[in-house]
Amino acid sequence: MHPSQSELLQLKNLGLASVNILHSIGIRTLDDLRRVGPVEAFINIRGRGINASRVMLYALQGALLDVHWNDLDPVLKANLVDEAERQLARKDSA
Template identity: 45%
Template sequence: MTEPLKMRNIGPKSAAWLRQVGLRTEADLVAVGAVEAFMRVRRAGFKPSLNMLYALEGALQDCHWQDVPEARRAELVAAVEAATAELPPPRGRPAAAPVTTTHHQDEGAMPAPELLDRPGGDD
């Protein structure tokens, strides 16, 4: 059996997200790298921050995420931006219809006064 993902910088929430996108072990993470792991999490609908990207890189380099050099952070961000640009555009979903409130009356209750004044309101 392979060891579950327990690496530096990878907390419970990040580990759960990674598991949900099929990255369950350190070997899985090493195989895809920080950018692809981050993109898988993003494509799955989660909203990872750039701190997660840096944490993934720090985990792979065995250093604290804040110790990832600024130049490497810029490379990672550029790679994520390039990968994001390659994604298909979001599916066009129609805007939700306006929300309306429906009031139901108890049987035998009197209709609201505004309904009595309308034609057909007192049937």
């Protein structure tokens, strides 16, 4: 499937560039994103050498919740960042 035909493009916060990045880590459907989750997807993106910011992490969570990333609860954003940082630190120390 060509990225421009992806169901991911129908989700809030995800444009063609984001969808291409998701496809590069094997996420091609909403179900894939749900299964992997925003934190693991973000870590996989970073693991491919893509310098994704926290906004990408927020955008992935917002896509799953059908909420603009900027409207996510600040506590949820902080929890996402904490979890991502913990997992990245574990991978760096392994």
